[in-house]
Amino acid sequence: MLTSVVDLVGEDLLSWLGGLAVGSLFGFFAQRSRFCLRAAAIEFSRGVSGQRLAVWLLTFAAALTGTQLFVALGWLDVSNARQLAQQGSISGALIGGVMFGCGMVLARGCASRLLVLSANGNLRALLSGLVFAVTAQAAWRGLLSPAREWLTGLWLVDGGPSRDIMSLLGGATPEKLAFSAVWLLAGFAFAFHSRLPPRLLWSALLTGVAVVAGWVFTYQLAEASFSPVTLKSLTFSGPSADVLMLVLNSPHVRLDFDLGIVPGVFLGSLVAAAWARELRLEGFSDGLGMRRYLIGAVLMGFGAMLAGGCAVGAGITGASVFALTAWIVLVGMWLGAGLTDLIVDRGLPRRASASPAVGDRGNA
Known part of the structure; x- marks a missing residue:
């Protein structure tokens, strides 16, 4: 399908354009849907069945169902995806997931949410995103890499069937598709219960479709290319560090x-914010808030590299192919977020400058 396009523009440029297109799709609908794992986790930890939880469930379920549907139809093969084929770390997934969950509550947004808000003029999110990228790079190849490698090596798991959670349970593609459909039905049920507007519902679904598009594009590119192409989809920890080094290095x-x-x-x-007239500059109100954001960004940066992905890269992209470590990361993120919200936010006296309520717009 892509062979003629590869011949016309070249493999590298086409790969970059594909990432740009898939990223733009995600960015547009993530902004319109207010997609945010942090807000969803807080609603869940507080026992609230709100719209943020419904949006996250719909996005997650759309990515899960769409990916497995393409696999079932024979249009996608994810067996060579890094999340399944390569050696993984159970200890890294659990510890990194908890660290990331704690960090995203402190920074009031995960890595993808910070990037989305940065484009809308949120300077708090922009600074936090830069600190996240610096920390991710330090954890991958810099000063923090020995600590990451030690924690990763505590409990390793081989690639292949042992990293496929459904294979470990005796299931295959039909069971994966059926399980995905249950998540999708749950998403619609939560959307109905929370009276989610149709605009948010469709935007949430299309945010998840962006993950599916990433898998399909890189798979088709690998089929059309003469050189090896890595099968992948959306993630933000590695790409954020790579873009930072591109700007600073060469x-x-x-x-x-x-x-x-x-x-x-x-x-x-x-584009989404400009279309909705939501572009506005926002900054820090005090030094205490700034410290909170920076600590959260550092925890997310190290946690993402330790876990092998962020809230999207591991929590949705990795989970969509039923990678064992990705589901462990996801559980860790929800636990870390809930505990941090309980201790830091709900444990403090209510003040006028307290964190935004669960039902607000959720800006960082």
């Missing part, structure tokens, strides 16, 4: 799918 790097994601999400969110 512009002469090979274009790929990951390098297109971050500018794509920024562009998509910018």
